[in-house]
Amino acid sequence: MSPAPILVWFRRDLRLDDNPALAAAARRGGKVVPVYIEDRAGEGAWAAGGASRWWLHHSLGALDASLRANGSGLIFRAGDSAEVLGRLVAETGAGAVYWNRRYEPASVALEEAIMARLGSEAIEAAGFAASLLFEPKAVTNKQGGPFQVFTPYWRHCLELEIPDPVAVGRPDWWPAARLPRGETLESLGLLPGRDWADGFAARWTPGEQGARDALREFVSGRIDRYSKDRDFPALRGSSRLSAALHFGEIGPRQVWAAVKERNAETGVFPSSEGERRFLAELGWREFAHHLLYHFSRTPEAPLRSEYERFPWAEDPGKRLLRAWQRGKTGYPIVDAGMRELWATGWMHNRVRMIAASFLVKHLRLPWGEGARWFWDTLVDADLANNTLGWQWTAGCGADAAPYFRIFNPVLQGEKFDPEGAYVKAWVPELGGLSPAFVHRPWEADAATLDAGGVELGRSYPRPIVDHAEARRAALAALQSIKARP
DNA sequence: TGAAATGTTGGGGCG
């Protein structure tokens, strides 16, 4: 008699390769029932945002197709995860539920509850490590606590052993369970109602194959120029793997192994500044997830409590916030970034820092407003990375930028987009300006603006705040929360 | 994974 069926509960591990839960289930020899549950309440206050759901929809479609090639596609369900799993166990006579762990606070709580519930029913329940290089509990400082500064954290991690993805591999075949499919992918309602996301498809290929292709393309060449090119948004300098990693279409061990593999002949690894820097970005991803695990309130509250009393600016009618969201601040590099975000569901990292800094320091609007906007508009929206990024920018997080570090959007633009190519790609109304003025159109004289086809205040806004003035106000506000008990 | 203010130095114009 063959073993009882096993439910494989897919979540943010939408791949067949290097998927320990699936591999373990396949090894058992019983039928495998792959299921995805859309459980918005189970995500706490951070159910996936709009752009992210677009990606999720297509990634689930790709996973379903891959699974169907083995005989049985993904079972889609909506509702409370514990209840749905309980019903499926009953329907299928499953003896076990396997999944790959998540580390966000709501997910940790949900998994604990499910583990207890299944345990009480004598159903085997097992979570596997798949989405990080290191489990949060495996990385502690000498006092046994979490690191709060990246450099020592990552130095410590590099001493640890990275699990080999080949050891998990991709199961060749497993006995398929025939189940009524019930709900369809479409019925989960993941796609946005409006035509907002229609342009995303021109840029992205969600799914395991797309992720694999993107990794190969990056690692076979661009990675060697990564440390130089990564800061220039007009170039394609970064890997653009963020969404694939968020949804687990590819795992960080596979990324690590791909970089290692390209050095197989020499054995020297990492072999270039580009590789070293790229791996350190995986390190930031680990760091962010570990910090969120240990400081579970940080999506809502500053890690440094003195920032609870930060005097944010008034914004009647949300005029400033709206201008920022729509890419109409009058600062070209900020507006270009915000428009790239809206059009593609993604923004170059250098520009994320500039745009975020502008919201928090020039407009003095709460970082949570920015975090929410990014959460809803980024296809790669990730609670750990988003939280770390915004708290870093606002100066209130772990290893944060010092409060006095205020990006000058003009200088940043001129430094990292010297020709204005990035600005012109997303803010076409500035296309007629020379590099000397494309980042500071308000300084051009009337004839220059006229020749460039720019009508300040009409075709492109004047700056909504004055840089020098905003900088002074930000420093004063930050001063006001310092050195008080 | 800054920017601006302030300080220092040294070349060159000039009386």
Add this chain to the structure above:
DNA sequence: ACGCCCCAACATTTC
């Protein structure tokens, strides 16, 4: 020839 000033260029400090 000398001292003085200006100021770019660079370094340091401060926010």
